[in-house]
Amino acid sequence: DAKTTQPPSMDCAEGRAANLPCNHSTISGNEYVYWYRQIHSQGPQYIIHGLKNNETNEMASLIITEDRKSSTLILPHATLRDTAVYYCIVMNYGGATNKLIFGTGTLLAVQP
Amino acid sequence: DADVTQTPRNRITKTGKRIMLECSQTKGHDRMYWYRQDPGLGLQLIYYSFDVKDINKGEISDGYSVSRQAQAKFSLSLESAIPNQTALYFCATSESGFSTDTQYFGPGTRLTVL
Numbered sequence: 001d002a003k004t005t006q007p008p009s010m011d012c013a014e015g016r017a018a019n020l021p022c023n024h025s026t027i028s029g030n031e032y033v034y035w036y037r038q039i040h041s042q043g044p045q046y047i048i049h050g051l052k053n054n055e056t057n058e059m060a061s062l063i064i065t066e067d068r069k070s071s072t073l074i075l076p077h078a079t080l081r082d083t084a085v086y087y088c089i090v091m092n093y094g095g096a097t098n099k100l101i102f103g104t105g106t107l108l109a110v111q112p
Numbered sequence: 113d114a115d116v117t118q119t120p121r122n123r124i125t126k127t128g129k130r131i132m133l134e135c136s137q138t139k140g141h142d143r144m145y146w147y148r149q150d151p152g153l154g155l156q157l158i159y160y161s162f163d164v165k166d167i168n169k170g171e172i173s174d175g176y177s178v179s180r181q182a183q184a185k186f187s188l189s190l191e192s193a194i195p196n197q198t199a200l201y202f203c204a205t206s207e208s209g210f211s212t213d214t215q216y217f218g219p220g221t222r223l224t225v226l
Contacts, residue, residue: 034214041200041222042220043116043202043218043219043220044155044202044204045217046214046215046216049214087154091213100215102147102154102155103154104152104154105154
């Protein structure tokens with residue numbers, strides 16, 4: 001599975017958009033980009049995933065560059081409850097394990 | 113989301129004791145996973161199971177064993193607990209047969225081995 005690189009921490013003002021970057025320069029054609037988040041010591045929560053097209057759901061938007069080497073998770077109106085560690089993960093569905101490999105993620109701190 | 117439950121939520125035990133962590137799910141998913149998380153680090157996969165008769169080792173299976181008693185139940189055992197197994201343990205489930213594999217996590221079990 002490809003590795004990802006994320007900044008260790010970011011701040012965002014409440015009500016503003018939070019843009020979390022992720023580099024995955026070695027991603028292969030059949031690997032998806034997943035985003036999860038973990039609010040302090042709780043179980044990780046699925047946010048969104050995509051292959052090559054931009055995706056949007058009720059929680060967030062995912063923007064994947066055309067070359068697929070990087071992506072950005074966008075929380076359009078961050079709230080204090082969005083303070084969490086955000087994990088960007090690439091996974092090859094159909095491989096032997098389909099397992100998620102978690103890195104250390106980005107700690108997003110939403111400030112009042 | 114109470115679809116994935118873990119018991120106990122907290123456990124303190126002593127070195128050398130056998131301990132079992134249990135996971136149950138009502139999502140009807142085929143696939144179940146056990147992860148551990150050490151402070152300040154990401155999750156590491158211990159074992160995973162794609163159906164009742166399928167058990168696979170993950171990245172850090174040494175010192176652990178699992179049992180898939182039914183589609184809805186997946187237990188993790190520490191045969192002889194040691195202090196460096198002190199960690200937060202998460203169970204997760206996912207559904208087979210789709211083009212992607214979104215995992216849903218339980219609330220976690222905090223295990224302390226003295």
